[in-house]
Amino acid sequence: MVLNDKRIRIIVGHFGSGKSEFSINYAVKLSQVKKKVVLADLDIVNLYFRSREKEEELKKLGIKVIGSSIKGLAADLPAISSEIYGPIQDESCDLVIDVGGDPNGARVLGMYSNYFTKDNYDMFFVLNGNRPETQTVKKSIEYLRKIENTARIQVTGIVNNTHMLKSTTYKDVLKGQALAEKLSQELNIPIRYISVIEKVVKDLPDNLEGEIFPIKLYLREEWMV
Amino acid sequence: MAKVLMKGNEAIGAAAIEAGCRYFFGYPITPQSELPEYMARELPKVGGVFLQAESEIAAINMVYGAAGAGARVMTSSSSPGISLKQEGISYIAGAELPCLIVNIMRGGPGLGSIQPSQTDYFQATRGGGNGDYRVVVLAPANVQELVDLVMEGFDIADQYRNPVMVLGDGMIGQMMEPVELRKPKPRELPPKDWATDGTKGKRKPNIINSLYLAAEELEAHNKRLQEKYRKIMENEVKVESYKIEDADVVIAAYGTTSRIAKTAISQLEKEGYKVGLIRPITLWPYPYDEFDKINDKCKGILTVEMNSGQMVDDVKIAVKGRFPVYFHGRTGGMVPTPNEIIDKVKKIYGGEM
Numbered sequence: 001m002v003l004n005d006k007r008i009r010i011i012v013g014h015f016g017s018g019k020s021e022f023s024i025n026y027a028v029k030l031s032q033v034k035k036k037v038v039l040a041d042l043d044i045v046n047l048y049f050r051s052r053e054k055e056e057e058l059k060k061l062g063i064k065v066i067g068s069s070i071k072g073l074a075a076d077l078p079a080i081s082s083e084i085y086g087p088i089q090d091e092s093c094d095l096v097i098d099v100g101g102d103p104n105g106a107r108v109l110g111m112y113s114n115y116f117t118k119d120n121y122d123m124f125f126v127l128n129g130n131r132p133e134t135q136t137v138k139k140s141i142e143y144l145r146k147i148e149n150t151a152r153i154q155v156t157g158i159v160n161n162t163h164m165l166k167s168t169t170y171k172d173v174l175k176g177q178a179l180a181e182k183l184s185q186e187l188n189i190p191i192r193y194i195s196v197i198e199k200v201v202k203d204l205p206d207n208l209e210g211e212i213f214p215i216k217l218y219l220r221e222e223w224m225v
Numbered sequence: 226m227a228k229v230l231m232k233g234n235e236a237i238g239a240a241a242i243e244a245g246c247r248y249f250f251g252y253p254i255t256p257q258s259e260l261p262e263y264m265a266r267e268l269p270k271v272g273g274v275f276l277q278a279e280s281e282i283a284a285i286n287m288v289y290g291a292a293g294a295g296a297r298v299m300t301s302s303s304s305p306g307i308s309l310k311q312e313g314i315s316y317i318a319g320a321e322l323p324c325l326i327v328n329i330m331r332g333g334p335g336l337g338s339i340q341p342s343q344t345d346y347f348q349a350t351r352g353g354g355n356g357d358y359r360v361v362v363l364a365p366a367n368v369q370e371l372v373d374l375v376m377e378g379f380d381i382a383d384q385y386r387n388p389v390m391v392l393g394d395g396m397i398g399q400m401m402e403p404v405e406l407r408k409p410k411p412r413e414l415p416p417k418d419w420a421t422d423g424t425k426g427k428r429k430p431n432i433i434n435s436l437y438l439a440a441e442e443l444e445a446h447n448k449r450l451q452e453k454y455r456k457i458m459e460n461e462v463k464v465e466s467y468k469i470e471d472a473d474v475v476i477a478a479y480g481t482t483s484r485i486a487k488t489a490i491s492q493l494e495k496e497g498y499k500v501g502l503i504r505p506i507t508l509w510p511y512p513y514d515e516f517d518k519i520n521d522k523c524k525g526i527l528t529v530e531m532n533s534g535q536m537v538d539d540v541k542i543a544v545k546g547r548f549p550v551y552f553h554g555r556t557g558g559m560v561p562t563p564n565e566i567i568d569k570v571k572k573i574y575g576g577e578m
Binding site: 135224 | 228229232341395399484
């Protein structure tokens with residue numbers, strides 16, 4: 001349940017793990033039960049396929065999107081907006097922070113670390129077992145720890161987001177689940193969500209650790225696989 | 226190897242290393258910087274060299290040097306950076322050296338934008354540098370094909386002692402897709418007995434050069450080059466086509482736009498339209514002959530590109546005036562939508578174009 005998570009949800013992970021799709025879907029789900037939802041796109045790594053591209057669509061659902069301080073430009077400048085200080089401190093706000101990939105992307109979190117307390121934030125580590133760099137427990141731990149060190153806060157939950165885009169099958173999800181379980185045991189961090197495209201949900205067993213979180217692909221055009 | 230998910234730019238790096246490339250010289254530029262970043266991380270692990278040069282011009286000349294010494298070597302950039310490399314590419318073509326050059330195109334002219342484009346078709350296929358030279362130009366439409374063409378590209382370069390360019394738009398570089406690294410069909414590659422890798426006291430020194438001061442010698446060199454290009458045109462054309470024998474309208478598109486065209490075609494088929502597709506995979510040599518297979522009743526050819534109309538010239542050459550040739554393009558980083566293409570095809574059907 002998104003309502004059981006802390007007020008500030010920070011989404012991190014290895015580059016290309018699906019953080020933005022998860023963040024958008026999470027914000028949409030949250031907007032169905034909460035009034036003041038803000039999605040802050042702090043991605044300073046990617047230039048294409050960023051959650052801020054969906055600002056118009058999300059606005060219609062009542063979600064406020066914070067992107068770069070440089071408006072309307074597809075610029076490769078690592079500029080972020082100071083607007084984010086509002087929802088970080090406003091306790092009536094539910095905030096989802098979509099962070100850029102890898103420790104490089106997590107660096108921006110460092111400057112807000114004073115605002116995060118163990119009572120007000122969750123940090124979810126999005127794991128895609130089909131990405132070459134996060135196929136083993138050892139490598140996944142490496143990424144997770146490096147991201148924590150750079151962000152100066154701790155991961156509180158794992159999101160198994162193992163997929164093959166639109167051709168994902170339950171096998172991909174279960175392969176990722178096995179990896180997520182080992183990671184979870186090794187680090188004593190719970191699996192919070194299993195993020196999976198809607199059509200695969202019915203093929204999944206119902207005894208998996210973590211909540212099954214059906215997602216739509218907002219950032220893939222119809223001609224993309 | 227099982228399929229993994231990779232971003233186009235990373236996949237180029239993985240494919241190049243798998244193909245035995247151990248030297249990368251480049252200079253970062255959006256939207257291809259993930260590639261040098263990948264090479265910086267991965268090449269040292271396999272005993273290779275990644276070097277970020279002081280400029281694009283330096284990088285292409287490092288490629289010239291390494292290729293001359295017989296190494297499998299590559300560089301990459303995006304449009305304005307590729308412009309800077311043109312002098313070096315002409316030298317490499319003149320000196321007949323194999324190498325791989327990747328251009329992940331962005332909007333132009335000038336600095337343009339960082340969004341996807343296909344505006345370097347002329348530059349790639351007509352030669353942006355001086356002299357009568359040709360570069361083999363490979364245009365992948367998805368990340369798997371990108372990987373396959375990078376690997377085969379090194380072999381084509383070695384077989385003909387010629388630079389090969391992989392031409393992708395920003396979307397191909399930035400897009401994440403499933404890939405599998407698989408070896409291309411083996412080719413018989415000639416020994417690099419021309420390389421400047423040390424005489425060991427056993428032979429005369431090899432010389433790598435593109436300077437021929439005697440007119441007769443330079444003409445003979447050019448004749449040799451043209452003979453080689455003729456062989457490449459004979460042997461290396463790659464094209465995918467779909468239902469062109471029976472189509473009322475044929476779309477010509479390559480790279481990302483060809484995928485959008487396919488989506489449009491499947492929608493049009495549902496509505497009863499007969500639309501074919503010619504997708505050049507090699508932009509040079511161009512698959513001119515494929516257009517001869519289009520049936521005489523065809524109402525017209527629609528070329529779709531992310532530019533103001535460049536490949537459309539080759540389409541006109543290819544159809545030899547048999548059909549009217551129409552064009553639909555978006556520029557500046559705007560990507561055409563399937564609906565735009567559907568509208569144009571319907572207009573051609575209705576005689577409104």
